[in-house]
Amino acid sequence: MTYNINEKGYYGEFGGAYIPEMLYPNVEELRENYLKIMAEPEFQKEFNQLLKDYVGRPSPLYFAKRLSEKFNTKIYLKREDLNHTGAHKINNTIGQILMAKRLGKHRIIAETGAGQHGVATATVCALMGLECIVYMGEIDIARQAPNVARMKMLGATVVPALSGSRTLKDATNEAIRDWINNPVDTHYIIGSVVGPHPYPDMVARFQAVVSEEIQWQLQEHEGKTKPDYVVACVGGGSNAAGAYYHFLEDTNIKLIAVEAAGKGIHSGESAATSVLGKEGIIHGSKTLLMQTPDGQITEPYSISAGLDYPGVGPMHAHLYKSGRAQFISITDDQAMKAGLELCQLEGIIPAIESSHALAVFEQKTFLPEDVVVLSLSGRGDKDLETYINYFNL
Amino acid sequence: MTYNINEKGYYGEFGGAYIPEMLYPNVEELRENYLKIMAEPEFQKEFNQLLKDYVGRPSPLYFAKRLSEKFNTKIYLKREDLNHTGAHKINNTIGQILMAKRLGKHRIIAETGAGQHGVATATVCALMGLECIVYMGEIDIARQAPNVARMKMLGATVVPALSGSRTLKDATNEAIRDWINNPVDTHYIIGSVVGPHPYPDMVARFQAVVSEEIQWQLQEHEGKTKPDYVVACVGGGSNAAGAYYHFLEDTNIKLIAVEAAGKGIHSGESAATSVLGKEGIIHGSKTLLMQTPDGQITEPYSISAGLDYPGVGPMHAHLYKSGRAQFISITDDQAMKAGLELCQLEGIIPAIESSHALAVFEQKTFLPEDVVVLSLSGRGDKDLETYINYFNL
């Protein structure tokens, strides 16, 4: 069994491209070209140079001493929070903007939840001098104000998504609608390993730099390239995909995917897709998603805007279904507590998305000799208000 | 002539330790030990490891293509904005916290203006599990709210300075008072190259990693270790000191120091110390400072909290007096414009402090072949509100 994508664009039974005909030329153009373009030495060179000089890669693999002591295991944090713009999202947008340029596109659209992907997209558009329109749920615009401000500073137009739950799902719908309306000059930079094939694979490949680095960094720290565990939060699943990528086929390495349980898995306010979801189609991909028995997509909930998505990428649906990854659900409260703990033990304010991953240590016991690599997918600057209000600081 | 410190703690005629007797034991203890401790291999190892794995060093030296095109010269940005906590300040706090531990201190105090140094101090205190009290002017608390929130998240106590202009100068006074009141167990982490000897030298040495990296990074990019110009903003002067450090004695390399002219040098609302200042004593050091003819220290003004300081470090006073560095004053308006320009040309939102340095390109013409390294001392996340309000975004 493989855990990677097959040549038809499926992870096991998940994936594919369930798109309206209006999107076919765009998606097909991308599908035909993405691997070829990514393999070009010139592309590789430009991509790697920007990752190094602009994004600040490699992101450190930091041994969290006090956190490790507390949980009596060896915890390494993969510091995507230190990337330019503050999250792993930029690895993907750098890749996609180079892709878009090679495809001759000069108008860029994106959806965003937490705003991290929107900022990362606005950033690369400014860098390349391309027009940028970002769709963002009205609710997310309110709860991630700093990121909205950043997008504006960067010259992007932020368009509120007013339909549905007015969060990430709906922003994605709006972005797809824009793409339908602008099929020739526009590239849609999807922000996670979701959407129609080839997006999940393309995004995973751009994020794969994360696990590539983990290997040699772990060699430096521990004298071996393989961790015992890789832990990552899953909204759409891109930071997890990046952190898992080079470890997917080695089943000695245990993968832990952390989902948002919101106010409790069965509270009706949750985003725990693996537990609550069923197979279905969302945003052009066959995957697990939260839906009514009737097939209407449910409005998810999480305190964290980046995890507030009713689906997961098809890779993760497959990792779940096959048992390759263990899925753990973390509530708002558990995540917030774990986030504050990281601040006060390690001096790192994590994105609330990442705080969900951190909460795993209260839920699961690791051995003292276990090497646990955790994807610290982003920093908490965008979440300060939420933290402050939550803790009454 | 040397531009570095002499064995008595002076840069030319500037520096020294003009401190009340109550501080003598503390400062003397530090003076006697700092070079010895910094030279210890164990210290070096721990310092460098944390800079790498925790701070994310080396910070990239990024060739800003679109900015260079616009100003027809070669502009490299030294990306201190990518450091953990978002500015160069953490280089120094990492060094000082290790110093404090070796001196057996377990209570840390600091002053902060923009909040970057306060956050950087709160961060290293959390990392080491030490108590942390940060003094911050009441006005700065209001205009740098995100950083106040971050300090609280990190477990620090933020104490408002209510006296004088209620900005950085007064926060520094309060921190010194605290130190006087707690002379045994407390280390005062000063955030810039100011204060009594040995602080200016110690902070400059911790920041020197910046120019050390610039040398080999420039070698990679340009095949030579020496830039033609190094440009940096100067509040107290620590990011400039770090960026200049290894270039101080090589007068072929031109140094440009950028000060805040606020609403105009002669508007009465300015912080352009080199133009408006006279020799005097501030915070334990003989240097240039803005003062009345009567020797009362003037309340400075800048839109940027980190430059809103009526003095400069003694190194900079000497660089000015000796003509080694060219000093340029930049108004609020010029800085804000340059900041927005960087956002939209390069996808980087700079701290308003750094925006002052960026504004140099509108004021001074460089040759197409000039290699200009600019210290991008911090990121603008803390300044979003100021930018947004200023530009009505």
Added chain:
Amino acid sequence: MNRINKKIQESKKILSIYFTAGYPKTDDTVNIIQNLEKSGVDMIEIGLPFSDPLADGPTIQASSTQALKNGMTTEVLFKQLKDIRESVNIPLIIMGYFNPILQYGVEAFCKKCEEIGIDGLIIPDLPVDVYNEKYKATFEKHGLINVFLITPQTSVERIRFIDSISNGFIYMVSSASVTGSQSGFGDEQTNYFKRIADMNLKNPQIIGFGISDNKTFLQATQFSKGAIIGSAFIKHLTKEGVTKINSFVKSILK
């Protein structure tokens, strides 16, 4: 012979109307269908509402949201349509996104359609290859025509391919856009209509997206077998409820 094929053999231009089932009121479905037929409409697309109708513009989106709020489900729709063939003779097509159909079960869904007397399906997000590979047999077994879309960006080869696997009509999207975002056709679109007409496809084309009145209906049908009106009719329902359907249809046909 499937009612769609039969209808197409008639020499007249076809007016097809789309509406969202369950809108404005849950139980308006049958009433609307009957009135549309009575008013002279040739074919009807019954929209199965979906929470995330990503190919639709704001008008149809809003009607879907309202229909879902009203309690419309696949089950409810089938119940409403149970005896529809007792009173209605024109071709009926269900238009819906794939996920609700998948959840119902594609086989079960098709069977139910057949029982009711549905003639075809339009599933915008069911890709041609998946249909061909997995669902074609099922559709055919239940006598359902699957209608494919083409757009101005669809390549000639692909149009030929789609033509080859279609057996009713081709749904020709007037312009690159979600539903409801056009008003009147310009040169670009007329050229596109002509270009397709000149391809002499085996399937007739019916043009949708952006038909809102007599003028655009005539423009569209000048180069095609018919036209589909969606958003304009939803807007009429929003304003007038289920009354005056006749005058709406008359305003199109004049």
Added chain:
Amino acid sequence: MNRINKKIQESKKILSIYFTAGYPKTDDTVNIIQNLEKSGVDMIEIGLPFSDPLADGPTIQASSTQALKNGMTTEVLFKQLKDIRESVNIPLIIMGYFNPILQYGVEAFCKKCEEIGIDGLIIPDLPVDVYNEKYKATFEKHGLINVFLITPQTSVERIRFIDSISNGFIYMVSSASVTGSQSGFGDEQTNYFKRIADMNLKNPQIIGFGISDNKTFLQATQFSKGAIIGSAFIKHLTKEGVTKINSFVKSILK
């Protein structure tokens, strides 16, 4: 002989009072000095206000800020004190931070002090070594005693060194603290007082910081030649203005 030295030769304990020149009103300076002498105070420290008095607590800080707002400057102070020796005989010391003195010119400042009849200076942020190297000769030329501070943290060696270069008295800071932050002395402080007393220094010690009433005055002077009151007197001025100075002093001496 300098008035300070003369005063110290008297057998009684010394009460020295600090006040900030120009507070509460600009022109209160002379009035306050005269009243203090009349009330039986032995020595006066005239505070030259400074914008950034970093060794002072909130009370003295606030008085300095107010004095500066009132328009107090070095020039103004010297003008007010011009004829002070016509009416006042006790030792007068100017206490000020170094920067205003530096801006006036150290030489000019000392000359002016001599002309007026100032006996000594306390400059908390002028370090001993800088004084010795650069300013000692100037001070001595103008007959000014420079008073140095010691604190509980000052090492024995340094105390002996400071004693060796002092020629008036040693300002003994009662505890590690800025002015005004103590209330009453505990064991730690009494031990410290005793320890210093036992060193048999050539210069007498006068204790400052935290003396606020008769009780603390007696505690302090049990082990020293005298005590200095600052914040407590400023508080009195804030509350009562320049009236009742006599009763304040009486309450200390009882």
